[in-house]
Amino acid sequence: xxxxxxxxxxxxxxxxxxxxxxxxxxxxxxxxxxxxxxxxxxxxxxxxxxxxxxxxxxxxxxxxxxxxxxxxxxxxxxxxxxxxxxxxxxxxxxxxxxxxxxxxxxxxxxxxxxxxxxxxxxxxxxxxxxxxxxxxxxxxxxxxxxxxxxxxxxxxxxxxxxxxxxxxxxxxxxxxxxxxxxxxxxxxxxxxxxxxxxxxxxxxxxxxxxxxxxxxxxxxxxxxxxxxxxxxxxxxxxxxxxxxxxxxxxxxxxxxxxxxxxxxxxxxxxxxxxxxxxxxxxxxxxxxxxxxxxxxxxxxxxxxxxxxxxxxxxxxxxxxxxxxxxxxxxxxxxxxxxxxxxxxxxxxxxxxxxxxxxxxxxxxxxxxxxxxxxxxxxxxxxxxxxxxxxxxxxxxxxxxxxxxxxxxxxxxxxxxxxxxxxxxxxxxxxxxxxxxxxxxxxxxxxxxxxxxxxxxxxxxxxxxxxxxxxxxxx
Amino acid sequence: xxxxxxxxxxxxxxxxxxxxxxxxxxxxxxxxxxxxxxxxxxxxxxxxxxxxxxxxxxxxxxxxxxxxxxxxxxxxxxxxxxxxxxxxxxxxxxxxxxxxxxxxxxxxxxxxxxxxxxxxxxxxxxxxxxxxxxxxxxxxxxxxxxxxxxxxxxxxxxxxxxxxxxxxxxxxxxxxxxxxxxxxxxxxxxxxxxxxxxxxxxxxxxxxxxxxxxxxxxxxxxxxxxxxxxxxxxxxxxxxxxxxxxxxxxxxxxxxxxxxxxxxxxxxxxxxxxxxxxxxxxxxxxxxxxxxxxxxxxxxxxxxxxxxxxxxxxxxxxxxxxxxxxxxxxxxxxxxxxxxxxxxxxxxxxxxxxxxxxxxxxxxxxxxxxxxxxxxxxxxxxxxxxxxxxxxxxxxxxxxxxxxxxxxxxxxxxxxxxxxxxxxxxxxxxxxxxxxxxxxxxxxxxxxxxxxxxxxxxxxxxxxxxxxxxxxxxxxxxxxxxxxxxx
Numbered sequence: 001x002x003x004x005x006x007x008x009x010x011x012x013x014x015x016x017x018x019x020x021x022x023x024x025x026x027x028x029x030x031x032x033x034x035x036x037x038x039x040x041x042x043x044x045x046x047x048x049x050x051x052x053x054x055x056x057x058x059x060x061x062x063x064x065x066x067x068x069x070x071x072x073x074x075x076x077x078x079x080x081x082x083x084x085x086x087x088x089x090x091x092x093x094x095x096x097x098x099x100x101x102x103x104x105x106x107x108x109x110x111x112x113x114x115x116x117x118x119x120x121x122x123x124x125x126x127x128x129x130x131x132x133x134x135x136x137x138x139x140x141x142x143x144x145x146x147x148x149x150x151x152x153x154x155x156x157x158x159x160x161x162x163x164x165x166x167x168x169x170x171x172x173x174x175x176x177x178x179x180x181x182x183x184x185x186x187x188x189x190x191x192x193x194x195x196x197x198x199x200x201x202x203x204x205x206x207x208x209x210x211x212x213x214x215x216x217x218x219x220x221x222x223x224x225x226x227x228x229x230x231x232x233x234x235x236x237x238x239x240x241x242x243x244x245x246x247x248x249x250x251x252x253x254x255x256x257x258x259x260x261x262x263x264x265x266x267x268x269x270x271x272x273x274x275x276x277x278x279x280x281x282x283x284x285x286x287x288x289x290x291x292x293x294x295x296x297x298x299x300x301x302x303x304x305x306x307x308x309x310x311x312x313x314x315x316x317x318x319x320x321x322x323x324x325x326x327x328x329x330x331x332x333x334x335x336x337x338x339x340x341x342x343x344x345x346x347x348x349x350x351x352x353x354x355x356x357x358x359x360x361x362x363x364x365x366x367x368x369x370x371x372x373x374x375x376x377x378x379x380x381x382x383x384x385x386x387x388x389x390x391x392x393x394x395x396x397x398x399x400x401x402x403x404x405x406x407x408x409x410x411x412x413x414x415x416x417x418x419x420x421x422x423x424x425x426x427x428x429x430x431x432x433x434x435x436x437x438x439x440x441x442x443x444x445x446x447x448x449x450x451x452x453x454x455x456x457x458x459x460x461x462x463x464x465x466x467x468x469x470x471x472x473x474x
Numbered sequence: 475x476x477x478x479x480x481x482x483x484x485x486x487x488x489x490x491x492x493x494x495x496x497x498x499x500x501x502x503x504x505x506x507x508x509x510x511x512x513x514x515x516x517x518x519x520x521x522x523x524x525x526x527x528x529x530x531x532x533x534x535x536x537x538x539x540x541x542x543x544x545x546x547x548x549x550x551x552x553x554x555x556x557x558x559x560x561x562x563x564x565x566x567x568x569x570x571x572x573x574x575x576x577x578x579x580x581x582x583x584x585x586x587x588x589x590x591x592x593x594x595x596x597x598x599x600x601x602x603x604x605x606x607x608x609x610x611x612x613x614x615x616x617x618x619x620x621x622x623x624x625x626x627x628x629x630x631x632x633x634x635x636x637x638x639x640x641x642x643x644x645x646x647x648x649x650x651x652x653x654x655x656x657x658x659x660x661x662x663x664x665x666x667x668x669x670x671x672x673x674x675x676x677x678x679x680x681x682x683x684x685x686x687x688x689x690x691x692x693x694x695x696x697x698x699x700x701x702x703x704x705x706x707x708x709x710x711x712x713x714x715x716x717x718x719x720x721x722x723x724x725x726x727x728x729x730x731x732x733x734x735x736x737x738x739x740x741x742x743x744x745x746x747x748x749x750x751x752x753x754x755x756x757x758x759x760x761x762x763x764x765x766x767x768x769x770x771x772x773x774x775x776x777x778x779x780x781x782x783x784x785x786x787x788x789x790x791x792x793x794x795x796x797x798x799x800x801x802x803x804x805x806x807x808x809x810x811x812x813x814x815x816x817x818x819x820x821x822x823x824x825x826x827x828x829x830x831x832x833x834x835x836x837x838x839x840x841x842x843x844x845x846x847x848x849x850x851x852x853x854x855x856x857x858x859x860x861x862x863x864x865x866x867x868x869x870x871x872x873x874x875x876x877x878x879x880x881x882x883x884x885x886x887x888x889x890x891x892x893x894x895x896x897x898x899x900x901x902x903x904x905x906x907x908x909x910x911x912x913x914x915x916x917x918x919x920x921x922x923x924x925x926x927x928x929x930x931x932x933x934x935x936x937x938x939x940x941x942x943x944x945x946x947x948x949x950x951x952x953x954x955x956x957x958x959x960x961x
Contacts, residue, residue, distance in 0.1 A: 142746075
């Protein structure tokens with residue numbers, strides 16, 4: 001019996017939404033925006049992926065066909081590596097424009113990524129971004145507010161709430177019916193999105209991309225479905241507690257404005273004031289100061305030669321089976337890499353602390369937590385970039401040391417700096433290959449966001465009985 | 475309408491709404507405070523960084539001159555000509571490659587509108603290398619902060635001010651009409667138009683005062699020198715655009731109120747219009763532009779420059795020969811002594827030749843996109859206002875353009891100065907250091923050139939004024955048909 005009543009209420013709410021021409025329009029516009037934003041995002045990602053493939057191939061060609069050269073010079077000559085993009089980033093391009101597209105890997109230095117697309121942009125690129133994530137995080141919640149603010153308040157104002165409750169209907173059942181009916185309306189929006197997303201992933205990326213992208217895509221859809229439900233839930237609670245529909249609407253709109261537009265900017269400002277990160281000039285000065293403290297060349301030469309003499313049990317450098325020059329270069333490279341790593345870690349830890357403050361502010365405004373999670377799942381957040389940069393640095397150190405070691409191994413007969421190697425050595429360096437981290441890694445990074453959303457769910461669950469118990473009838 | 479009646483209405487409205495208005499003005503003031511605080515903080519970091527960079531450059535130059543002086547003293551002692559040089563101190567190619575610093579100072583009103591400031595470089599070290607490959611000192615900001623944008627006064631004025639205006643004005647008459655008090659009010663000798671206008675004007679006047687005082691407090695409190703005519707001109711321009719923009723939102727509220735809908739419906743309509751103007755239209759425009767006129771690919775650009783360098787390196791000896799053929803004036807000089815320097819110069823030149831078409835294509839595509847945007851920005855008053863703010867504050871992409879042009883011009887001067895010395899293998903003497911080209915930043919006028927700048931700033935003002943006139947006149951006309959009593 002109870003289930004029947006709830007079903008009847010849910011049906012009524014569902015029908016009411018679809019009979020309202022304004023909502024049909026809004027749903028239509030939202031679906032259109034999802035489609036257009038998704039298509040544009042997908043086409044951008046496809047373009048980038050083909051450019052990426054091409055660029056990586058050409059970089060490899062440049063590296064392999066550089067001709068005869070001293071291996072250490074080859075390490076100085078370096079190579080560019082490019083960051084691959086996931087197809088799921090079509091839904092949320094996140095920070096891609098602000099992170100730079102390539103890293104230049106060379107001896108002695110850990111370079112920052114270059115050529116941020118946003119630098120070339122105008123006022124428009126930063127003013128407002130349209131992608132599936134912004135539609136889902138900014139526009140759909142506004143529609144949910146418009147669906148929910150009058151759910152109880154309008155019935156109260158028109159007197160039907162008293163009539164309904166006088167029939168002996170418990171407020172909790174009324175709430176549940178409305179929640180189910182309106183959720184079903186939202187599902188109408190989510191299902192085409194899910195089908196379209198999965199279909200595109202399958203058709204464009206093939207089975208392999210589908211296998212790696214589908215868990216991220218489904219998680220992304222699940223995240224936004226949860227977010228919409230939380231918004232709906234909160235909207236219904238406010239509607240139940242406010243005496244007038246006008247007050248309910250104003251409160252919900254104020255929350256929406258803060259959650260979507262004011263909170264994120266303010267949050268990042270607070271975070272950067274609380275955790276000051278070094279400026280680029282300070283960072284450079286710190287790196288230079290430490291680099292100047294690194295052992296000088298003569299001392300290093302003596303240290304490495306003494307170690308080698310002991311290791312090989314000979315008394316003269318000339319008797320060593322290796323050329324010490326390469327090993328001295330390798331030894332210096334370790335120190336250079338350490339100097340950079342220490343300071344870049346320092347910077348990144350400061351940024352991580354800023355991000356943590358920002359993430360914690362999701363306790364007040366869940367939109368910030370969802371934004372973080374969305375970019376994380378799409379692979380377009382800063383954490384992913386850091387992961388990529390770490391992989392690139394490991395590769396850099398490996399190939400540079402390989403070049404240095406080659407100098408030590410091969411050049412006994414000739415002067416270390418006149419020795420040249422060729423294609424065989426360049427080919428022995430495997431191409432840079434980078435895979436996006438697994439989904440579990442994303443959850444691990446974004447644990448705070450998940451906990452915050454769980455906290456919001458719990459809070460709403462606790463507030464619901466209280467709000468319904470004290471719901472004004474007139 | 476007699477002015478005295480308007481003032482009476484405004485006073486009456488003020489007495490009724492004092493608490494609400496003080497709350498809104500207080501919130502706006504707090505946002506001004508936060509925006510000003512952040513603007514000042516970001517500006518302080520930037521100016522401090524640049525001061526450190528300038529100091530470092532001075533120290534480097536001082537050391538370089540000291541080395542050159544000591545080498546010259548040694549040469550004099552040994553009776554060698556000062557036009558020769560030793561290992562590195564006065565080598566013309568090396569001095570040229572150590573370069574000259576070109577700082578990009580923050581915009582005159584960056585304190586108020588940070589605009590694109592946080593994405594722009596602090597300085598460029600100019601040398602003989604191609605402009606696109608010159609080392610630049612970038613700023614470091616958390617990428618998430620860059621993505622979200624700064625909480626500056628520009629954000630408060632463009633994004634939040636309309637919310638405060640709409641929050642105060644979404645229900646001028648609806649509730650009074652619903653509860654019947656409107657009938658009582660209109661039993662006095664005033665028309666509905668006068669009443670609505672009086673109510674709106676009171677709100678507008680209070681907010682105008684708040685904006686002027688807020689802007690003055692932030693500007694003077696953070697040390698903006700409004701006595702300088704150029705700064706004052708920009709500041710007044712910013713205030714003027716703000717007031718026109720704000721009046722536009724008041725006119726919109728007046729018009730929506732004239733449609734006589736329940737207060738909640740009016741609030742919904744206004745919230746949707748806000749969303750359309752501030753978000754949907756600019757974001758859709760962004761989407762359309764990025765699909766139709768995408769920003770040129772930096773991946774391809776990186777590739778092209780890497781390939782050019784590689785091509786030149788692989789063929790350096792042949793290229794050098796060709797370079798000598800193209801520049802017969804060089805082959806007569808002492809090639810044996812200068813060969814290394816010449817080779818380097820030739821390489822830089824040839825890399826430049828390889829990259830130039832790619833750069834030209836890149837810039838043409840960028841310019842095309844910007845031209846389209848320049849025309850389409852008027853689809854959203856908020857976007858047009860933000861663009862005008864950036865231009866007035868000197869923090870838009872135009873600044874980076876002007877900087878790039880300045881850097882290019884300076885590099886040309888640098889190159890022209892050093893090339894004959896490298897060609898003739900002449901040392902840089904201590905006395906030459908004062909003659910080296912120095913980079914000087916030329917602040918572009920806020921209006922820019924007549925074709926683009928003045929036109930767009932003036933047009934923005936006219937455009938916003940037209941919106942005010944159109945919405946205001948429609949609203950006042952609509953009040954003539956307003957049903958005071960529901961039939």
